[in-house]
Amino acid sequence: xxxAVLSGFVAFSLGTASGSWxxxxxxxxxxxxxxxxxxxxxxARRGFSRHGSTRWLxxxxxxxxxxxxxxxxxxxxxxxDRFGPFTMMQIHVGAGLTALTLTAVHYLQRPVTVxxxxxxxxxxxxxxxxxxxxxxxxxxxxWALELAGAPGANRRFTGSHQIEDDxxxxxxxxxxxxxxxxxxxxxxxxxxxxxxxxxxxxxxGDTVRATLDCTGGWYATREWSGTRLDRVLGNVSGESVVVRxxxxxxxxxxxxxxxxxxxxxxxxxxxxxxxxxxPVRLVAPDRRGFWWVKWVDMIEVDNRPPWxxxxxxxx
Ligand SMILES: Nc1nc2c(c(=O)[nH]1)N[C@H]1C(S)=C(S)[C@@H](COP(=O)(O)O)O[C@H]1N2
Ligand SMILES: [Mo]
Numbered sequence: 510x511x512x513a514v515l516s517g518f519v520a521f522s523l524g525t526a527s528g529s530w531x532x533x534x535x536x537x538x539x540x541x542x543x544x545x546x547x548x549x550x551x552x553a554r555r556g557f558s559r560h561g562s563t564r565w566l567x568x569x570x571x572x573x574x575x576x577x578x579x580x581x582x583x584x585x586x587x588x589x590d591r592f593g594p595f596t597m598m599q600i601h602v603g604a605g606l607t608a609l610t611l612t613a614v615h616y617l618q619r620p621v622t623v624x625x626x627x628x629x630x631x632x633x634x635x636x637x638x639x640x641x642x643x644x645x646x647x648x649x650x651x652w653a654l655e656l657a658g659a660p661g662a663n664r665r666f667t668g669s670h671q672i673e674d675d676x677x678x679x680x681x682x683x684x685x686x687x688x689x690x691x692x693x694x695x696x697x698x699x700x701x702x703x704x705x706x707x708x709x710x711x712x713x714g715d716t717v718r719a720t721l722d723c724t725g726g727w728y729a730t731r732e733w734s735g736t737r738l739d740r741v742l743g744n745v746s747g748e749s750v751v752v753r754x755x756x757x758x759x760x761x762x763x764x765x766x767x768x769x770x771x772x773x774x775x776x777x778x779x780x781x782x783x784x785x786x787x788p789v790r791l792v793a794p795d796r797r798g799f800w801w802v803k804w805v806d807m808i809e810v811d812n813r814p815p816w817x818x819x820x821x822x823x824x
Contacts, residue, residue, distance in 0.1 A: 516699070517602070522616035529666035530580050533647070539581050540650075541643035542574070563618050570611040576604035585650065586659050587670050590726060596724040598668075623629050662715035667797075672729040677776070678721050680784025681798065683822050686756045688803040693780075698772070700808040701745040707788045710736045711774040719771075723798035733792040735774045738765035747810040749817070752791050755806045758822060762793070762800075763815040769794060772805060 516535040536728060550571070580601040583589050588599055675772050680688060697704040713736025722728035742750065742764075751766055753759040762770060771792040774781060781787035786803025793800040799822050 511612075512607060512610075513542060517605060522691075525664045529553045532666055532668060536581075537640065537647050539578065540646045541639050543578050544639060544642055546578075549658055550591050563615075565609060566614060566618070570608060570615055573604045573608040573611060577601060577608050579580065580604060584668055584726065585664075585696055586654060588659060590670065590802060596725045597683070598610065598724065661717045665720075665728050667722055669726050669728040672727050675784060676729075676809045677728040678723075678731070678785060679727065681723050681725060682784075683758065683799050686754075686758055688784050690757055690783050691788055691804060692756065692795075696788050696804055696806070698741075698808060700741045700788060702741055705741060709775060710741075710772050710789055712771070713740065715740075715771060717771050717792060717794060719792050719794035721798050721801060725798075733771055733773040733775065734778070734791075735772045735789065737768055738770040738772060738791075741772065741808065742767055742810060746811045748812045749810070749815040751807075751811070752802045752805055753807040753809070754802050756804060758802060759818075760791075760793075760800050760802055760822065761813070761815055761818045764810060792808070 514536060515537060516531050519531045519535075556563055584597050584601055592600060595603075601752075624682050669695050682688075682768065692706045698709055713734075715737045716732060716734040718730065718732050720728055720730040738750065738752075747764055749761050749762045750764050751759055752770075771794075772789055773786075773792045774786060781790060786801075786805075790803040791801050791805055
């Protein structure tokens with residue numbers, strides 16, 4: 510289960526197809542937890558009648574594991590993207606993290622000591638067959654989705670479903686940022702080469718086709734245009750570049766990657782809408798949506814390493 514959470518975290522941060530095996534591994538580990546459920550629940554039923562004080566904790570753990578599994582499977586099938594105010598991915602991640610926390614508490618209350626005799630050949634074979642069964646279930650599931658024509662059958666390797674070509678990417682905030690309404694005529698972006706007007710960025714003549722893939726579970730491949738980031742940096746030296754939003758939201762990138770990043774003023778040739786980051790947003794190909802800083806107002810280069818930031822945005 511710990512492995513399932515770890516692989517889930519990696520899958521969440523992932524943007525390139527080379528790491529898609531992590532997502533597959535996450536699916537197989539999740540199914541392994543599912544295969545173990547009937548067996549574990551009979552142990553739990555006995556435990557439940559014996560220990561009065563920690564029963565509710567165990568019950569909450571069981572509920573969060575079930576919600577994690579059900580939402581995970583729902584994500585894969587793609588039949589339902591939301592439940593109430595939450596996206597299915599938010600439910601899956603939230604329940605998964607709750608299950609992890611409750612497992613830690615459960616373990617502290619009833620520690621299980623691993624004995625040398627547990628590491629037998631027999632148990633190794635058991636673990637291998639468990640993963641085998643889960644792997645077969647995964648492959649079988651993929652086939653079933655294909656046959657049933659489920660929306661989940663053509664999801665991206667990240668698990669995200671596609672936004673229709675004629676629709677704008679849905680205005681999406683990371684935690685509690687709010688859409689900014691900014692006057693493009695007076696807005697400037699502070700950069701190492703001075704203050705840049707939106708007009709100048711708009712006339713950069715650079716265009717990229719890139720996939721915006723939100724951890725919320727959707728993606729959209731679109732054409733973005735504006736000015737490549739390296740062009741506005743001149744020959745400044747340093748280790749990393751920070752791209753900041755008027756809201757305070759920011760992300761740090763390796764300076765050598767500046768030529769792959771785009772300051773975009775347009776989406777499919779049209780000026781951006783406020784919800785999508787107007788008048789200027791970052792386009793970060795092969796990175797998950799949370800790297801695509803909207804409403805950019807500042808670009809700074811310094812000597813800190815690129816990893817000098819929270820792994821996921823904090824604001
Ligand atoms: N300033 C700022 N930029 C942001 C965000 C945010 O909350 N604030 N959300 C990010 C996330 S999580 C995603 S998926 C994309 C969504 O882009 P869109 O709203 O154009 O679809 O913007 C990113 N850029
Ligand atoms: Mo996102």
